[in-house]
Amino acid sequence: MINYGDVVTFMTIAIICVNKDPMPWYEALKAVDPTLNVQIWKDDDPPSDAEFALCWNHPAGVLQNFPKLKCICSMGAGIDHFLADSLLPKGVPLVRIVDPALAHSMFEYLHAAVMRFVQNFDHYMREQSQSFWCQRRASTKAATTVGLMGLGHLGEYAARRFFDDGFKVLGWSRSEKSLDGVETFCGAQSLDDFLSQTDILICLLPLTPETENILDLATFRKLPIGASVINVARGAHLVDADLITALDEGHLNGACLDVFREEPLPSTHRFWGHSRILVTPHCSSLSDPFSVTPQVVQNYRIMQSNGQLLNQVDPMRGY
């Protein structure tokens, strides 16, 4: 409750999420500041006077019912759910969560996924179903080149950690980046060079019109034969049928997918039954609400004081 002279205003944070339980977020916000007025949005709610909206997969157009909005905050690193909404209120700043714990937990997922390929556990798992005993000499971290597409916060953290753990690391991004120990490539003209040297390709790109469908057959065929692909960015980066073609023709060794065009992945989707694909249920980037709500509350307070918001995103760039 803030007292501006004689006007008493209750500031409200609205939680708007679909396919995600809002309660842990509600509780985490209240744990940071029990005096916060937090509203959980429901389908049939009347227009709200909330000034701050914490969103995940909000239904397109619903933010029109928040005429006093001063800030829209993503519950995660991605903001493509905002960009997909043509009725997003104009001029309201967008911010996202930059969660150091998230970058680390994402890296731990990627580390496990990469090590699984390096140690041939994907082969052994398939061969186990045939009771087939066949020793393969594992590769090593030092002999494995991890190629990261996307060197934003998550990509840069992962690149540094893979390098620290003894891998060869390449990074590709739209704008030029420099990272100790990581050979970086910039822009469309260097993509082929990057791909040709990559054993395990990791997609951590933002989803934009330029990056949509970037994981297609042409891209896969530029990787060395026997390369593997990990997608933890967005399902729309990947052309599903092209991945299956590249695996079945033997160009790619395997894939580990955590994101899909439709989530949950429909039970009839071919990925479920493909022996060279590991499907995980968008678990690589689960933020712990208790670890990130202090940042949400901080931005909420900055908004109240009309300061410079943290982690604001540029909707024109898409990240």
Place this chain on the structure above:
Amino acid sequence: MINYGDVVTFMTIAIICVNKDPMPWYEALKAVDPTLNVQIWKDDDPPSDAEFALCWNHPAGVLQNFPKLKCICSMGAGIDHFLADSLLPKGVPLVRIVDPALAHSMFEYLHAAVMRFVQNFDHYMREQSQSFWCQRRASTKAATTVGLMGLGHLGEYAARRFFDDGFKVLGWSRSEKSLDGVETFCGAQSLDDFLSQTDILICLLPLTPETENILDLATFRKLPIGASVINVARGAHLVDADLITALDEGHLNGACLDVFREEPLPSTHRFWGHSRILVTPHCSSLSDPFSVTPQVVQNYRIMQSNGQLLNQVDPMRGY
């Protein structure tokens, strides 16, 4: 060829191995010193005058056919194949390979196996076969306690590396050890305490009468519910039926097994078809002959000059 006065003696290294291709070892020895006289043992060979035997799974009694033996060298870290041979020539020193590359490649296998459990990939793989989408919050390295049984060369290296990578690490060994960052336990009386705090148990023990069958139901039930087990030591450490009981009763989450009582694992063995066991074909400790034969040749030369052999083992201790 060594010239002792007027007597010219051809020194010979015999390679005696079963279920392993001797040729890479032959070529690696020749690469170190093309003048070496290297003999590959065959079933129907007459007695040999070789003074140095490089062995893996040699048939019991066969070393009786080498009356001039001065040194018996294991092709790996383990020497249980020697101890199982009651007709081993008495008084001939036993040496083994201590391969720094092996300790590292063993760690890389263990790292992948541990990360697979931490990230629930074992669950997701099972659920994938049912097209079942169910997010689980992964554990983290920092919240995972890796318990190493055996703190010899391989165990100590792995303990240090797991600690460096951010895991909590416990170590249990027969004789007292001290390792920075690792809580160590010593002897039978501290085993229960060690087990009760271990989330992922790794067996790297030497195989001795005391450690045979140590991975039994009583041991498993002392681990926390939901713990997982990795065996990379010897198949005889594990009571096969007890592992299946502990998994099926829900006490253990999963197992990753690289060693078995009979190898290759017989195609009818229940481990192959168990959904909570990953079977790998004794691939965690494949020495590269080219990386270790310089050490073999060094011991061969020390033997020639009657010096102090490297990495000699005490057959009474078993390691």
